Amino acid sequence: MANRVVAKILIVLLLGATLVAHPSTPLRTAPGQVEGQGGVQPTNSLPNPYRTVENYFKMPDGRTWGSTSAVEIDKDGRSIWVGERCGANTCAGSNLPSILKFDASGKLVRSFGGGMLIFPHGIFVDRDGNIWVTDGQDNAPRAPGTVASTLAGPPPGATKGNQVFKFSPEGKLLMTLGTPGGAAAPGFFYQPNDILVAPNGSIFVSEGHGGANSRILKFSKDGKLIKTWGTKGSGDGQLDGPHALAMDSQGRLFVGDRSNNRIVIFDQEGRQLAVWPQFSRPSGVYIDKRDVIYVADSESESVSRNHDGWKRGIRVGSARDGSVTAFIPDPVDKTTGTSAAEGVAADADGNIYGAEVGPKALKKYVRAPGAAAARTLPRTPDGKPDLQGIWQVRSRAAYDLEDHPARYGMPAGRSVVEGDVIPYQPWAAAKKRENFERRTTADPLAQCYLPGVPRIMYMEYPFQIFQTRDHVAIAFEWQQVFRMIYTNGSRPALPLPFWMGDSRGRWEGDTLTVDVTNHNDHTWFDMAGNFHSDALHVVERYVMVDADTIRYEADIDDPKVFTRPWKISMPLQRQKDVTRVLEYQCRAEMEEANGDFKPDSRTWYQKGSSSAVPAVAQQVRATAPAVASVALRRMPDGKPDLSGLFQADAGGANWGFEPHNEPFTPGGRGVLVDPPSGGLPYQPWAKEEKVNRNLPERGYDDPTAHCFAGGVPRSLYVPSPFHIVQTPAYVLILLERMSWRIVPLDGRPHLPDTMRLWQGDSLGHWEGDTLVIQTTNLNGKTWLNEVGDVVSHAETVVERFTPASADTIQYEATVNDPIVFTRPWTIAMPLKRQEGELLEVACLEDNQDLQHLKDVRDGSRK
């Protein structure tokens, strides 16, 4: 026997050598996959982000755990099914029930199958929740020393075993495949290892545990044999102990070809698609709904000595691209027997279950703080994962959540939907098809409307996350949209729909879970027209996988549109080379491109006009009031805490800085403090321009009438509130008119002069208790107010925020613009803390005024 084994190893090695010598061998056909098993380095040095939970599953009193290789997750995604060998490594002679169901807490809730099976080996739960089990041995009497590998069928006298059973979830026997006691080919089975039922009902069984047979059998859903493939061997199309079966979301059949130290991937007709050696020697293979693959190696360097250098344990990776990302090593170092898990499964939360034959145990593995990856996560002072930074999705989900080929303007991409199909109701499927046909005009984003949640999260634009104890705020490049996620335990304040919904988050361990409600029925999920109603409820989960990766998941429920809830997931990646989220003012760019918003060469920045911009140094009035005696809110670092909802007591600044009292506009007390008299110090041309802009036919030209961003300082004194989010490194101003200002406090330089922005490039620093913000790189497209006060691209601004009390900030802005003014000037007003929360001004949703203003303009030209 020993010689035979050596000969077999030699054959394997020779074949391996042949493969290395001929990398174009048809054995490996899928592109991008690992070449040549002989050339693969052992995948032992991977992080183990899991913590092992032993003795989680409780046997009833008087019963102890026997060997088990059969473990599977219930249809509910949480309960665990096990085939257990009656306290020993066989159920021969025992009447104990061998098929056990545990709930998610580890409590035994159902058991059946007593006296029916000899050697429960493989287990599967089909989509209807039925339990399928293989019985891998028989009850034939065997003389000591009988060598199973010489046999291609059961020895004489077998009356039981070598069959496959289908049970209802309650344990009622529904179907039996195979002959009691077994049969040799062309009959079946002899040593059936594993069972799998495809979504279409086709049944696959892998056979041959060391006997002379090794093959896959395919049956129709009613149990009729359709075909078989595979003979014993290590060549192309051969198998040696096909110990485990799994299927990915594409319907590819993964066979754990154990004694060949490889996974072989077939289509459902038995055509070989790929060979993967990188998951080591597969005793167990499991693929979850997200195509995460889990592979258990219980034999390398122990039972098997033809795979030295590879460690036993559970490897985790991607069934899509074959990457191996994590490894749970066998705690036992040296042994000659089977050790660690032979069977493996993972529940809907990603917990792994390993069924062990040698150690006679079922172990649970959980991702947890304290595990390797969790230890390396950046964390906030209160211990939460620190999600702050600039991120962008790595996915083509923005084009179509489902698998999609390329179309014009729509690159191809793989599905981010669990199970790959969005479960529309019939009417909604028709509506989606109609949306798709009309997508270039019907997509709400074609009009630059707000994208909604979750769509904004996977658009291919960067965004920056800011995190405090009470809020997670996200500022997006696209249209300067933002999200305010309240993590302060509050609930939605108003029962109203919003384009971006209402977001309330909570930390569950290291996971940020966000309930997004109050959706309108206008937004889409993607460019392909996938849609929802106002009954949409989204539950997002932000799971920091490592310092530079967040797994973003969203459960999507909308009973008006879908037949059941569904789920998407995709990675967000830290954009390490991006230091600044820029602006994509979609609507402004659209109107500039189509001529509705026309350039003004006197004020707009044009490349090359940079020489007109002076150095930033300004004559800032030294007016910082003494505040030391006032009780202020303060941050842990002692800086004033400016955070919260504020609105300017603006003195009518949006209708002029000098005192005014005209019909239709609120009276103004005047906010200009320097120069103290004489009004704004205009250059002559600009004074004339201001008067012209105040004519009715110029009302159309005010950018805010188009819903564009207000610029600096106007955004703060338009009659809308804003929320200040303050961290040690940033001040973020979220403007209710759906725009933002990100103000870094880290002393970085300004953007190069050629970069021009509606809200400019703002940098902040503290001078005592005063926050000073210096803004440059403005684009000169904004007006200072509705009466047409002028600024150009030469504008620079120094703003001073000085807390005057717990609820009041004294605000000053000094504007310098030598193209428009003869000297710098300064306005001042208090900012007052407000009750309540930001609402959402989706200004484009019903901006009828713009057309009316256009009518007036066009009428004046007749």
Place this chain on the structure above:
Amino acid sequence: MTGRVWLATILYCAMASHAAAHHSFSAEFDINKPVTLTGTVTMVRWSNPHGWIYIDVKDANGKVVNWAFETAAANQLYRRGWRPEDIPTGTVVTIDGWLARNGSPMANTDKLVLPDGRKLLGPAANAGPPTP
């Protein structure tokens, strides 16, 4: 204070002192062309940047014209406690306002009187900080 008086106070505050303007009102409406109309509410748009109340008005010849009256932004109305059910369709209202410059049947709302006497007051442009 009765509920009705309380609500009237809310409505007054909403319209008189806390509308959000995002464009020049004198460019869109004509202060020299006041108008008073009575009609039946056909639709109220609780939208941004302004809300709109639509009423059917019968002229001297019996012809019905649907007029649009601009109000403050929906957000500002909501903040002051307004809800869509306060002005259901079918309500007969009288509105004072100023005509649009573009000549369409449209005006800016100065004062709206509901059948029970509650009033919305103030042009949509009359914005300012929230009253205490």
